[in-house]
Amino acid sequence: MQQRLQIMRGLTLQVALGALVGVLCGAASAAFLWLLDQVTLLRGQQPWLPWTLPAIGVLIGVVYLRWGRTVQRGTGLVIDTLHDGGPPLPLRMAPMVLAGTLATHLGGGSAGREGTAVQMGASLADQLARLLGIKVLRPVLISAGVAGGFGSVFGTPVAGVVFALELAVIGRMEARGLLALVVAALVGDQVTRALGIVHTPYPAVLAPAFTPLLVGKLCALAVAIALAAVIFIELTHAIKRVLERHLRLAPLRLLLGGVAVVLLWRVTGDDYLGLGVPTIVRAFHDPSLPAWAFAAKLGLTALTIGSGFIGGEVTPLFFIGATLGAAAAQVLGLPLPLAAALGMAALFGAAANTPLALAIMAVELCGASLLPHVVLVTCVAWALTGARGIYAAQRVAHDKHVAHDRPAAPSAPLRSLDEVRRA
DSSP states (O other): OHHHHHHHHHHHHHHHHHHHHHHHHHHHHHHHHHHHHHHHHHHHHOTTGGGGHHHHHHHHHHHHHHHOTTTTTTHHHHHHHHHHOOSOOOTTHHHHHHHHHHHHHHTTOOOBSHHHHHHHHHHHHHHHHHHHTOGGGHHHHHHHHHHHHHHHHHTOHHHHHHHHHHHSEETOOOOTTHHHHHHHHHHHHHHHHHTTOOOOOOOOOOOOOOOHHHHHHHHHHHHHHHHHHHHHHHHHHHHHHHHHHHOOSHHHHHHHHHHHHHHHHHHHOGGGSSOOHHHHHHTTTOTTSOTTHHHHHHHHHHHHHHTTOSSBSHHHHHHHHHHHHHHHHHHHTOOHHHHHHHHHHHHHHHHTTOHHHHHHHHHHHHOGGGHHHHHHHHHHHHHHTOSOOSOTTOEEOBOTTOOSOOBOOTTOBHHHHHHHHHO
16 A cells, blocks of 8 residues: 555656646747747848858857856757756756847748747746755756757647657656656647747658568658768767867857858848748658758758857758758659658758657657558668768667677766777
8 A cells, every 4th residue: 555655656746847837938939930930020120131140159158158057058958967967057048049040040040949938948947946946857958948948939749758858868768757847748739729829731641561572662761861860960970070170269150150150141042041840841841942951951950050159950850851852852752741841851850869759759640540651761861971960969879780688887987988080
């Protein structure tokens, strides 16, 4: 009887804490998404604003240099905290990443939303753990903040849960506190919707039945997606390394990166600034979309993120993946909506080392018939990217390419493996 009571108390605590985290994440995501819509609308009404991106970069750099040294690692700091503990994630992380992301988008920087939502959710959840004095459940609450932030900002709560499980370690998912994560993601999503946020609707995709020929085409698409993921990861990290080596001050790096983005914008056009959601939706139905669209967005995003502007990578990678899928569809003879949906999910799943989360996200956005197809493409692309990813703080528990259970330095972050590879 006593054991049952302990179990019930534990489950009740998880539900209560998950709900609290979900409310915080949902409210934060709703405010963020509303403000982001206003900023995007303003940039569309004032076509001169992208010219200000270099100056905005200098301002972001100065602010982070003065007040943001402890939070400038962003999602990497969240991952490191999950592994190593350490001091609470600073409460100022939430408003700073919010303001920095809005400023980046005001100037047309090609950044996303997931980094902002994850960092806001994790920092708010960690502050809740500190306020309630429950150190033992701190990792659970931080993971719940990741799940609630990701799930609420995209309207995909199940993907948010799996993203939180996959984020910290490549090759291992820990289900501790799973109920709290599920509640946080579901409550966060409902709070965001209740506050009037309407997420972008994506077309429902009817996927054809598997045949040997279709499987071959899907594997070919996965190879193209993996190649794009590798190029994006390596290019972004290379830009960051080179700028940090030659320009010690962040404001100067952001100034130079802003100038480079403006120059590329003048070549590519307005469609590649900011999130680029209209072009993502267009990729599902418009075969006249330029075949080079994915390359233009890849270059703008690598410059934006690599030089230090604030924001995530999900939506730009959705853009790159969807437009690459649309271009590949015409070569491979795949249905356009299918290839766009698969590319959209698989590119971020491979680049972020979260293939299952993005497969589920594709289902939540585009329908259940997509499930086996997106799992195949996303997992093949993920395996082909090797020991690299956009989150350099991720730990590696197992080698992607070894079928048996042989650990590969469980405590080694991707950044150390990258240093070894370049040595």
